[in-house]
Structures are given as C-alpha cells and as structure tokens.
Amino acid sequence: MSFLYPRRISISRPTPTAGYGAQPYGGLSPDNETEIASDLAAHIQIDKGSLAPQAKLAADAAYQTFWKIIIKAARGLVQRGDVIADDLGNRYQVISADWGPMVTTLRAQVLET
Template sequence: MSFIYPRVIKISRQPSATGGGLQPYSGMNPAAEVDLFIDLPASIQQKSTGGRPDPGLPADAANRSLWRVFMPRSVNLPPESVLRGDIVTDETGQRYMVSAPYINSLGPNLLVERLEA
C-alpha cells in the first residue's frame, strides 16, 4: 500500500457454466470463484451513479455505481488476463464486476460496477 494506491484487491473469476439443456439458476457464487491475482495495490475511485441496473438480478446493487480501479505499472498484468465479468474484491469485502478492463503503459485501469454485498 502507498499514498497513491492505498487499497488492496484481488481479482477472481466465476467458473464457466457447462452442460446443455435445462439448468438450474447459476448466479454468482463467491465460494466457487477462482482467484486470478491477489494482494494487488489499487486506487478505487467512484466514476458515476445511476438508477437500478437491468435486469435487477439478486447480486445487483440497489443503485448502479461505476468505479475506476487503478493499479500501478509495477503490477504488470498480462494483456487479456482480466476479462469482462471478472470480480474485483477489496480489503473490506466490497465486490465489483469488471465492465471494461484496460491495460496501458501507466498500469491496469478497470471500469467496474459495484455489486450488492
């Protein structure tokens, strides 16, 4: 942690749904997530807020809020290693779903949406 990156996050992914035909609801299950990266320094900054997200699933937050997760260049995530739909969890347990991952020369920059706790 540092003054610029005071938060600690992990990035995880839900397992892929397999099988065809009629399947039970397979919503988010934090216990089944696979950790991709842990103990990453980050800065989490609110970007905007809005109305209730569609389609109003149980994991959706009561009000939509978008955040930016910045990480230092030293994190050096491989390109395409963070995908849309991956989950970012901060040190307080707050969870965010990645909407738009972007890795550039300044470091990883993720646009995320806060999920209901």
C-alpha cells in the same frame, strides 16, 4: 500499501457452468470463482454515473454508479466479467479493462451480496 495505491484487491474469474435440465444457482458466487491474482495494490474511486437503471422504479437511483479501479497489471490479466474483491469486503464486476503503459484502469459496478 502506498499513498497512490492505498487499497488491496484480489481478482477472480467466474467458472462457467454448463449442463442441461435442473441446475443449481448459476449467478456470481465466490464458491464458483477461480482466483487469478491476490493482494494487489489498487486505487479505487467513484466514477461518473451512466444510464438510468432499466427498471424505472420509484426508488431507483438517478444513475447507475460505476467505480474506477487503477492497478499495475499486465495486459490481459483482467477481463470483462471478472470479479474484484477489495479489502473492505466490497465485490465489483469488471465492465471494461483498459491497459496503458503504466497502469490498467478498470471500470466496474458493485455486486450486491
């Protein structure tokens, strides 16, 4: 653990399911994911909100909340749709992964469990 990267994360990739007819639940589930990296040092911070939620219900938040996750990782390690689990038990789905010469910056949304 370091001052710049005080958090620990693991990255997993959902396993695609294919088939016809009646299928079991097909959403994101830790049971249907393949871990591709673990125990990575990370910096997680809240990012600015974006569009208002689509449902437009009275109890909706004004904006969708996004999170910025900064890690040291090789280009292509993290892809859109990957799932990140942090040391506090939160799970995020990656929306974008921008590789730079020093760090990879991920933009993600919290997954409800």
